[in-house]
Amino acid sequence: MCASVAEHVGFMEKHEEILGRRAELLEQMKVPRDYLNIQRMKQVKQCEAAGCRNTSLLQDLQKIEDRLKARQLPHQNLLTLEAMYWASVEEFLPAWENFLLGKGPHPTGISEPPPRRAKQKPGTAKNQGLPPRPKLRTAR
Template sequence: MSACVLHETGLTEKHEKILGRRAELLQQMEGSGEQLCRRRQVEECEAARRRNSTLVQDLQRIEDRLRGTWLPHPHLLALETRYWASVEESLPDWERFFLGKGPPPAPGTGQPPRKTRLPPRPQPRTGRLER
């Protein structure tokens, strides 16, 4: 029976050594897992930063291209110029109202509107071919 007790004690010691080694390995795995997780997060952040910077650069290029190529039609520019000229002409009539010192001017008071000629309208095209 003493042989069985010695054998069982040896197995218990081996079991405790195995459990201790297992605990060490689990701690190492947790540490390496955390490092791997941090490394993965850093890589994902860098990839997202690169994506964002390329998107911003693309948007800036598109914005520059749109800003540089689009010019309003000359007729539209003429209308805008005349609009602001009329606003500036009617501003003295409205100034008292804007300052809170009087009622709005009645329609038809102030300077008479200028008659301006609009550019001629383009003629509609017909579907016929000329020979």
């Protein structure tokens, strides 16, 4: 019977040791779980804020779209002029394309380069575009 009681006491101690380690591990697991819960709450708040921003942006875009739809179209004469301009551009584009790409002559037959402006002296560059200063008159 002594051996049985001794075994029983040993099992009880082992059981207490196991329960102590279990409590310790549960406590260690609680810290990361709390951290994850905090992170989830932050993420939920960020998602809600993003949803509100997206809703606001969509509303703003809808307002802009409604304003553009309600805006009056340009006058018919202006639309006609614009169409004629683009037709002219498309008509003359092939003639100008090589010249603009630097591969051909000027389409109007001008062979000489445009005149270049003379270089200015360094001191006069700051006064460019200003009228000349009046000369000082001395009192007589």
